[in-house]
Amino acid sequence: MTQAPDLPLWAAILAAIFVLIGAGATFIGSMGLLRLKTFYERVHSPTMGTTLGTVCILLASACVSSVVHARFSVHEALIFLFVSLTTPVTLMLLARAALYRDRVAGDESVPVEDDRSN
Amino acid sequence: MTRLVPHPLLTTCLLVMWLLLTQSVSPGQILLGGIVALIAGKTMALLRPDPVEIRSWRAVLRLTGIVAVDILRSNLAVGRIVALPSRRRRVSGFIRLPLAITNPYALTTLAIILTATPGTLWLQYNRTTGSLLLHVLDLVDEEEWIRLIKHRYERLLLEIFA
Numbered sequence: 001m002t003q004a005p006d007l008p009l010w011a012a013i014l015a016a017i018f019v020l021i022g023a024g025a026t027f028i029g030s031m032g033l034l035r036l037k038t039f040y041e042r043v044h045s046p047t048m049g050t051t052l053g054t055v056c057i058l059l060a061s062a063c064v065s066s067v068v069h070a071r072f073s074v075h076e077a078l079i080f081l082f083v084s085l086t087t088p089v090t091l092m093l094l095a096r097a098a099l100y101r102d103r104v105a106g107d108e109s110v111p112v113e114d115d116r117s118n
Numbered sequence: 119m120t121r122l123v124p125h126p127l128l129t130t131c132l133l134v135m136w137l138l139l140t141q142s143v144s145p146g147q148i149l150l151g152g153i154v155a156l157i158a159g160k161t162m163a164l165l166r167p168d169p170v171e172i173r174s175w176r177a178v179l180r181l182t183g184i185v186a187v188d189i190l191r192s193n194l195a196v197g198r199i200v201a202l203p204s205r206r207r208r209v210s211g212f213i214r215l216p217l218a219i220t221n222p223y224a225l226t227t228l229a230i231i232l233t234a235t236p237g238t239l240w241l242q243y244n245r246t247t248g249s250l251l252l253h254v255l256d257l258v259d260e261e262e263w264i265r266l267i268k269h270r271y272e273r274l275l276l277e278i279f280a
Contacts, residue, residue, distance in 0.1 A: 025193060025197065028197045028200050028201050029196075029197075029200070029236070031200055031201065032196070032199075032200040035200055036200070036255075038210070040210070040212075040239065040253045041210050041255055043239055043253075044196060044236050044237055044238075044239060044253075044255045045196060045200055045236065047196075047233070047234060047235065047236040048193050048196055048197060048236050050234070051189050051193060051234060051235070051236065052189070052190065052193040074138065075138040075139060075141060077138070078135060078138055078139065084230070084234050085230060087233075087234060088229060088230045088233035088234050088240070091233050091239065092229065092233055092239075092240055092241075095239055095240075095241055095253065096241060096242065099241055099242065110212070111212045111214065111251060
């Protein structure tokens with residue numbers, strides 16, 4: 001971190017706040033994997049890390065590099081775009097696989113397949 | 119124009135992405151990015167996807183704003199559920215709701231919105247009946263959720279996509 005001394009105090013504080021919020025959100029989201037009971041509930045919590053967590057850490061990154069390089073840094077937005085477009089795919093695949101297995105196993109807590117199925 | 123740039127939206131987005139990634143707006147990069155974006159647009163045309171027609175950019179902006187607020191709110195709600203011991207019994211469950219949108223792009227957008235939002239998960243959409251199976255982490259009122267999705271998202275998606 002040779003560039004760190006160049007960072008003015010306000011930017012450092014702002015970046016630190018964003019990093020802490022982002023890390024906190026990701027941590028709580030990951031904690032959900034332990035604390036929530038069923039698989040379908042557990043799928044919900046990692047999205048905290050991919051939404052609020054990612055946004056805050058990227059904001060911190062944009063803030064630091066904008067100040068250090070003295071120009072507006074927006075390419076972090078691309079990371080957010082790709083993360084937010086691809087995570088749902090994984091989660092939907094996992095959830096649908098779980099649904100399929102539960103239905104095959106005859107689990108009655110999951111809703112049955114729609115009759116007029118595609 | 120349409121022969122050369124069959125997917126103007128895609129081509130523009132790719133060029134912008136190229137310039138953001140290279141972090142420069144020099145003529146050389148614009149030329150290089152433009153060529154890549156044009157070739158990608160032409161390649162996309164070979165796949166013959168259904169044309170994307172965005173009818174209202176205002177609705178796109180409104181939807182983006184609404185989704186940003188909702189994602190922030192549900193982050194806080196899910197964070198509270200996970201991190202704090204709950205006083206009341208929380209019920210999670212499945213809901214089935216009828217969707218009016220049939221456009222594949224609108225459905226994809228809705229699927230991404232609902233799944234990216236902590237607390238709701240898109241499970242299965244039935245093309246024949248138009249019914250969607252969702253899983254909701256904090257299912258207080260099923261009607262409330264259905265109203266929320268139909269009012270806040272689906273109405274705007276209907277405005278955006280033909």
